Amino acid sequence: MEIKKILGQFMDSNVFVLIKDNSALIIDAGAKIEDVKNAVGNAKVQAVLLTHGHFDHCYYANDYAKEFNCPIYMHKAGKEIASDPQKNYGETFYIDNFDNFKLFDKDFKLSLSPFDVDVITTAGHSPCSVCYKIETLLFAGDTLFSNGIGRIDLIGSDKNDMINSLDKLSRVEFEIAFSGHGDDSDYARQKRNIALFKRFLSR
Numbered sequence: 001m002e003i004k005k006i007l008g009q010f011m012d013s014n015v016f017v018l019i020k021d022n023s024a025l026i027i028d029a030g031a032k033i034e035d036v037k038n039a040v041g042n043a044k045v046q047a048v049l050l051t052h053g054h055f056d057h058c059y060y061a062n063d064y065a066k067e068f069n070c071p072i073y074m075h076k077a078g079k080e081i082a083s084d085p086q087k088n089y090g091e092t093f094y095i096d097n098f099d100n101f102k103l104f105d106k107d108f109k110l111s112l113s114p115f116d117v118d119v120i121t122t123a124g125h126s127p128c129s130v131c132y133k134i135e136t137l138l139f140a141g142d143t144l145f146s147n148g149i150g151r152i153d154l155i156g157s158d159k160n161d162m163i164n165s166l167d168k169l170s171r172v173e174f175e176i177a178f179s180g181h182g183d184d185s186d187y188a189r190q191k192r193n194i195a196l197f198k199r200f201l202s203r
């Protein structure tokens, strides 16, 4: 599996394009369509997976869905966030058409051949935060960063949810975590990170 990282247009959010057997998955939607098209090449895009509904992660989601004729997966709670500029922090941005969206509200295994995706809901940073585990890689959105965790002082954030999500993630094994902003990080680093912040928030 090949992983291409594209820098988004807003807040330096990351978009990841995964390619395997001439199929592709796109994780998050903050990067210009031209950049994503270049990364996808001839591969058939199976889906766009959104880690949450903040504007810097979902801005171009419908454009990708239209261009690649594919569904967008997002936590159900993201609908309220993505459709409200105050809640998605996009100033004037909002999504008003969810026809292409497939919404879910719990953990499940998503098969998008040849990709097998573990969908792990991780509310805290936002009520719609999700991590996607694909093979040995964790796409962590704004839940885990290489040097910390996502903000929990935003509209829709919840400290106790974040504690529970960190607890859940402490039982997930992976090799590398790819975050919604900044650098990726290895399992050992995230093990320490998760334990540290779980303790810190639980005080």
Ligand SMILES: [Zn+2]
Binding pocket: 052, 054, 125, 126, 142
């Ligand atoms: Zn966010």
